[in-house]
Amino acid sequence: MSYEPYTCIDCGSEFCPCHLAESGNCILCSHLDGKDFCDCCNWNGVCIYHEFVTNNFESKPGRKYQKCNVVSKKIIDDKLLILKIAASEKLVSELVNPGSFVFLRKEDTESTYNTPVSVMENDPINDTLTFAIEIKGLKTKELSKINENESLLVKGPFWNGILGLNPIMECKNKICLLIARGIGQAPLLPVMEKLKHNNNKLIVMIDKAPFENIFIKEELDKYADEVIECKTIIDGGLLSGKFKKNLEHVLMEHDFKIVHCDAADILNYQVMRIVEAHNKDIKFSCCNNEKMCCGEGVCGCCTITNNDDKLRRLCKLQADPKYILEGRRNL
The missing domain is CATH 2.40.30.10 (Translation factors)
Structure with a gap:
């Protein structure tokens, strides 16, 4: 893959440096990742090594x-x-x-x-x-x-429940497409609130399955400018024909700045591919579906290794979803 911009969601917070820095596995700092040189290719404005030294070479207390x-x-x-x-x-x-x-x-x-x-x-x-x-x-x-x-x-x-968070936080006065399925309605609600607060127009495609009803219906009526209800997935994990047709139609009809998807990775990935094929300039974000156990990057439950053989700790690593979903060994 090409150069991957990323950050640590905890960088600069009261929890940094964390146990990863203490064990020589820091996501950002090369010195605290076992190297003997400074290579801050993803500089975040905070020197984690300096923070580690001033904290007596110890990690900060966790949550x-x-x-x-x-x-x-x-x-x-x-x-x-x-x-x-x-x-x-x-x-x-x-x-x-x-x-x-x-x-x-x-x-x-x-x-x-x-x-x-x-x-x-x-x-x-x-x-x-x-x-x-x-x-x-x-x-x-x-x-x-x-x-x-x-x-x-x-x-x-x-804080790392969404991959590709920055575009959501920075988007103002644009048109955004939001997609959700099932329990994905829950993390979708704060995204809708943030984007609407920044005066964005919201078009929402939603699949209530496996529930009988849309449990954020009241909030949808409050924040969404247009709601499209449809079945997203058919047996075998493929996109339904109607959903794919609706998605391609709204992409043609509107000049979207962001497409955000809260669903299983198999749906997130297929939506991302369609969006990229339509317009690579559209920012894509999605929910972070990796298994979380400790939330601190220590237990290893959230780690993935794609075809590029890079180990990613997704409870902390904040990156563009394409670097996470592309090349997955197991979707």
């Missing part, structure tokens, strides 16, 4: 657990859990941007039950956070057992 109260709980069709929790003012303020997520677990469970969940709604006035969780496996089924007014453990903030 801590906070005990938060469940304000409300709703289960829809035995498939979808909507949780609203009361959190500290600091934590709420740190989770305001698109791509923010936390780890949730019940107090009476071990750390292996940590469940990464995107922030769907952030209310800084009432200091609450709302999450939408698809009930599927052991972790999410355990979370669904929690009751209102009970406490759960929240670990955060984490």
Whole structure:
């Protein structure tokens, strides 16, 4: 592949330098990646090595657990859990941007039950956070057992829930296409809020499957200028003919600045290829679907190695999705 611009989502934050720097595996700093020379090809305005030295050659403390109260709980069709929790003012303020997520677990469970969940709604006035969780496996089924007014453990903030984040943060007064399927509606909502706040026109293509209804319908009516409901995927993981036709049509009809997709990687990848074939100047972003376990780059669950043999820690690495999705050994 060509030169890959990237950054670390934690660079310059209170969590940098992290354990990766201490172990000689820093994403950005060549000195803290086992090399004996400075090669800041992706300079971010902060010298991580200097921060490491001034911190007595130690990593900064990582994220801590906070005990938060469940304000409300709703289960829809035995498939979808909507949780609203009361959190500290600091934590709420740190989770305001698109791509923010936390780890949730019940107090009476071990750390292996940590469940990464995107922030769907952030209310800084009432200091609450709302999450939408698809009930599927052991972790999410355990979370669904929690009751209102009970406490759960929240670990955060984490910010790398979206790949290709900068175009979303910088886009103003443009036309944007947003695509979501299933639980992807949850991370889509903060993206819609940010883009609408910056006076962008939003066209949304949405697939409610596997749910019976669109659970962000009220917010769609508030933020979207046009909504297109359609089935995105058919059996075998291929795009449905109707969705592909609709996608190609809207790409021809509008001068999009950004296309953002919140779905499984197989859908993200196929949409990205169609967008690139139409116009390579359109910025593409998507949700980060890698498996998160520790969120700190230590456990290795989020690592991928593409055909270029480069190891990428996707809980921290912020890059253009094409460098992540292209050349995947397993989609």
